[in-house]
Amino acid sequence: MRNRNGSGTSLRTRVFLVNGLVFLIAGTFLALTPVTVSLPTSLSDALVLTFGLGGTVLLNLLVIGRTFAPLSRLIEAMERFEPLSPDYRVPIYGNEREIVQLTRAFNDMLDRIESERRESVQRSLAAQERERQRIAQELHDEIGQSLTALLLQVEGLARSVPDEERDALAELSRATRDTLDQVRDVARRLRPEVLDDLGLGKAITALCERLGAQSGVDINCAVDAELPQLAPEAELVAYRVAQEALTNTLRHSGAEHAALVLERDGDDVLLTIADDGRGIGDDAQPGSGIQGMRERALLIGARLRIDPGEPSGTVVRLRLDGQPYGGRPRPHETLGYG
Amino acid sequence: MIRLLVVDDHAAVRAGLFSLLRREPGLVPLGAVSTVAEALREARSLEPDVALIDFQLPDGDGLQLCRDLKLLPRPPRVVLYSAFARPALAVAAKLAGADGLIDKGVEVDSLFDSIRAVGRGEEVLPPLDPEMISRCTARLEPSDVSIFGMLMAGTSTADAAGVLGSEQREIEDRLRAMLGDLLAESSTPG
Ligand SMILES: Nc1ncnc2c1ncn2[C@@H]1O[C@H](COP(=O)(O)OP(=O)(O)OP(=O)(O)O)[C@@H](O)[C@H]1O
Ligand SMILES: [Mg+2]
Numbered sequence: 411m412r413n414r415n416g417s418g419t420s421l422r423t424r425v426f427l428v429n430g431l432v433f434l435i436a437g438t439f440l441a442l443t444p445v446t447v448s449l450p451t452s453l454s455d456a457l458v459l460t461f462g463l464g465g466t467v468l469l470n471l472l473v474i475g476r477t478f479a480p481l482s483r484l485i486e487a488m489e490r491f492e493p494l495s496p497d498y499r500v501p502i503y504g505n506e507r508e509i510v511q512l513t514r515a516f517n518d519m520l521d522r523i524e525s526e527r528r529e530s531v532q533r534s535l536a537a538q539e540r541e542r543q544r545i546a547q548e549l550h551d552e553i554g555q556s557l558t559a560l561l562l563q564v565e566g567l568a569r570s571v572p573d574e575e576r577d578a579l580a581e582l583s584r585a586t587r588d589t590l591d592q593v594r595d596v597a598r599r600l601r602p603e604v605l606d607d608l609g610l611g612k613a614i615t616a617l618c619e620r621l622g623a624q625s626g627v628d629i630n631c632a633v634d635a636e637l638p639q640l641a642p643e644a645e646l647v648a649y650r651v652a653q654e655a656l657t658n659t660l661r662h663s664g665a666e667h668a669a670l671v672l673e674r675d676g677d678d679v680l681l682t683i684a685d686d687g688r689g690i691g692d693d694a695q696p697g698s699g700i701q702g703m704r705e706r707a708l709l710i711g712a713r714l715r716i717d718p719g720e721p722s723g724t725v726v727r728l729r730l731d732g733q734p735y736g737g738r739p740r741p742h743e744t745l746g747y748g
Numbered sequence: 749m750i751r752l753l754v755v756d757d758h759a760a761v762r763a764g765l766f767s768l769l770r771r772e773p774g775l776v777p778l779g780a781v782s783t784v785a786e787a788l789r790e791a792r793s794l795e796p797d798v799a800l801i802d803f804q805l806p807d808g809d810g811l812q813l814c815r816d817l818k819l820l821p822r823p824p825r826v827v828l829y830s831a832f833a834r835p836a837l838a839v840a841a842k843l844a845g846a847d848g849l850i851d852k853g854v855e856v857d858s859l860f861d862s863i864r865a866v867g868r869g870e871e872v873l874p875p876l877d878p879e880m881i882s883r884c885t886a887r888l889e890p891s892d893v894s895i896f897g898m899l900m901a902g903t904s905t906a907d908a909a910g911v912l913g914s915e916q917r918e919i920e921d922r923l924r925a926m927l928g929d930l931l932a933e934s935s936t937p938g
Contacts, residue, residue, distance in 0.1 A: 550832075555758045555760075556760065558758075558831060558852045559761040560764075563760070563764040565764075566764055566767050569771055591853065597833065606836070606883075607834060607835040607836040607883060607884070608879065608883070609879055
């Protein structure tokens with residue numbers, strides 16, 4: 411338990427001292443100068459009294475104002491806090507006991523709110539991943555199996571009918587196979603198994619190839635061969651960010667070219683997705699995509715930036731801490747997996 | 749002539765496959781069953797050349813069934829016919845000693861070609877990516893890694909037991925545990 415009290419004098423003592431000092435000065439003034447007040451009060455006495463008291467009050471105000479200055483600096487600093495850079499903590503100004511206590515209490519409260527927020531984001535993202543996995547599994551096991559059965563039966567039929575009718579059945583079998591491919595593709599998008607088995611680099615390359623082929627947009631994908639080892643949750647965040655950024659590019663930007671770079675930068679891994687489209691306009695309606703990227707990044711302590719591109723388009727950058735081999739992510743930085 | 753046993757829990761897949769195989773010259777489906785238990789019983793009595801098995805079964809999975817079949821006095825060759833999408837299934841299939849791994853989305857003709865190849869004694873497994881093998885190895889208990897290496901190189905569990913001076917039963921148990929570890933998800937949300 412750290413010392414929760416400031417080491418300096420308390421504000422109360424200061425105010426007390428200041429007031430005492432002012433009264434002392436006023437008293438001394440009264441005692442040592444020929445100023446007197448007699449009864450009945452004459453006009454000049456009233457004037458002396460008014461100025462004397464007024465002066466005392468003004469002096470008091472001035473000195474007390476100075477005493478409370480750290481309080482307004484503290485309020486300013488508190489107002490500077492914003493949820494998107496939650497690591498900000500208010501510096502301790504001055505050494506007045508109440509100010510130090512107040513600052514610490516405020517920072518402690520930020521800590522509690524922040525850990526509560528992290529936990530709830532963590533819970534909701536984990537629930538989202540679980541739900542995606544369940545849907546992917548069902549698509550795969552239920553619809554996928556039924557389509558396989560259908561396909562086998564159509565193929566069986568095609569082999570038992572006269573040649574003239576075979577073409578129509580071949581067409582039907584092709585259509586069924588396409589549907590089966592689509593179902594599997596949706597399942598893959600929901601739950602990137604390749605990520606677990608082949609690693610981030612290969613999973614992201616496959617993602618670019620698939621999205622490029624589907625959309626006709628030229629996606630240039632460059633992945634460093636040697637990437638620092640990342641924690642599984644960091645890999646999942648990078649994959650989801652790449653997926654969302656590329657999807658946004660294809661859906662909103664109207665770009666002809668897009669590029670994805672996954673590279674090593676010292677111990678870090680840098681993911682950049684850029685397009686040459688129309689850019690995110692001021693009138694863009696915020697959806698859950700960009701919000702989700704930010705939340706995921708925040709959760710594992712990665713830094714996400716979304717900027718306009720040069721000369722046009724959008725650039726999304728994600729910087730992830732590589733972990734030394736065998737290292738574990740700090741507990742508060744994990745996504746709640748495992 | 750290749751005599752086959754079909755194992756799939758989806759009735760329509762089973763029926764479709766059975767009737768397709770029956771029409772195909774040179775392939776003779778002996779039976780079609782839906783569970784691990786039935787498959788073992790039929791395999792004992794019918795002694796098929798090739799067992800064509802699905803990955804997901806109601807009372808177990810295709811890999812465990814593959815091990816059970818391989819321990820029969822006259823083991824069939826085993827082809828996993830699966831819609832299971834994990835790339836690591838290729839590693840698990842190799843480890844389990846399966847002779848073939850065929851995706852449920854392939855053309856029927858290429859399924860037949862693969863069955864014939866396996867019937868001839870060839871191995872029809874997808875190529876294994878070295879990076880995938882190393883990621884898979886990382887999921888195993890460290891003490892299992894050497895057994896994993898031997899089995900992946902094609903050593904039988906009996907020979908591995910001989911080399912390591914332990915019981916075959918023990919190696920089989922380790923093998924089955926490894927099959928579970930390989931397909932466990934490293935980033936399963938929880
Ligand atoms: N690469 C881009 N180019 C141009 N505009 C973009 C780009 N990315 C995002 N935007 C704009 O920003 C808005 C918000 O994006 P966001 O991903 O948050 O939501 P969304 O894509 O509309 O919906 P979803 O929740 O499905 O992702 C978009 O509606 C779009 O107008
Ligand atoms: Mg979006």
